[in-house]
Amino acid sequence: MWLSLNQSIYKCFDDVIVPARDGTTQIDHIIVSPYGIFVIETKNMKGWIFGSENSAKWTQSIYGKKTSFQNPIRQNYRHIKCLTEYLKINESVMHTVVFFIGECKFKTPMPAYVMNRGLSSFIKMFQRVQLSESEINRACGALAHLKLNPVSSHSEHVQSLNDRHSANGTGGSKSIFERFFSSSSSSNAQTKRRGFFKIDSSHSNNKRSLFRDLFG
Numbered sequence: 549m550w551l552s553l554n555q556s557i558y559k560c561f562d563d564v565i566v567p568a569r570d571g572t573t574q575i576d577h578i579i580v581s582p583y584g585i586f587v588i589e590t591k592n593m594k595g596w597i598f599g600s601e602n603s604a605k606w607t608q609s610i611y612g613k614k615t616s617f618q619n620p621i622r623q624n625y626r627h628i629k630c631l632t633e634y635l636k637i638n639e640s641v642m643h644t645v646v647f648f649i650g651e652c653k654f655k656t657p658m659p660a661y662v663m664n665r666g667l668s669s670f671i672k673m674f675q676r677v678q679l680s681e682s683e684i685n686r687a688c689g690a691l692a693h694l695k696l697n698p699v700s701s702h703s704e705h706v707q708s709l710n711d712r713h714s715a716n717g718t719g720g721s722k723s724i725f726e727r728f729f730s731s732s733s734s735s736n737a738q739t740k741r742r743g744f745f746k747i748d749s750s751h752s753n754n755k756r757s758l759f760r761d762l763f764g
Contacts, residue, residue, distance in 0.1 A: 553668050557581055559684070561691045567699045568630040575627045580687050583674040587631060588645045588667075589624040591617075596655045597648065609655075620646045621662065634694075635687050641678045645670065 553560075559580045565572050577588040599606030605616040624644045632639045648664040663670060679687070 553579075553671065558671070559688050561688075561695065564691060564694055565699055566627070566630045566634050566694065568626075568633075572699060573627055573630045575631065578631070578691060579671065580679075580684055580691070581671075581674075582677045582679055582681075582684065584641045584643050584678045585631070585635075585637070585687065586643045586645055586671055587624060587628050588647055589620045589627065590647050590649055591620055592649045593652050594650045595652055597652050598656050599658070600656060601659060608652075621659070635690055637683070637687065643671075643674060 561578045561580075562576070564575045564578055566575060575587060576590045577586075579586040579588065593608055595608050595610035597606065597608055599619060601619075601621050603619055604622070606619055608615045608617060621644070624646060628639065628642045628644060632642060644661055645667070646662040647667050648662075650664075652664055654662075654664070661670070
């Protein structure tokens, strides 16, 4: 069982598409707290999982059938880099977490921040205050702005991924970043008036419903 997290301390934002200089990146869950910002990549997988911090690909094995997938540690590293730039905040306050949902078993040693249980307990281990109330408000306001004023749709984000991984895909991606950050200050002010701490519930997929158990 996962222990619940106190919503007055931990502010959660789900499925956030963040602008980047080479397109966009989608972050499954962001939790803002006095103890730092937790950037969580979730994987819904069964079977045996093989991987290491430095390998480009990891492997899922189900009854001998093997499938490779992108190293989620590297994937989340990009998320943190983009989020750090967007929030204009020190990277040292970011905590990377990779959480596997589903009946899976790790068959190779994993770092402590890669897990398939005990997510809330891991988050609660961090007790050193790293963000002031004003910094928390600013970060939550910026994320709420992203949710209310998306930089792109999910289909556009997928296209951004295709562009980034193709040989001719760099043209125009920087303009997404520049276009978003040139948005009017009145839009930012409107976001602040609507409140920093809105927890998004616009989607209801399996990963999100399981993640919600963290908050009771």
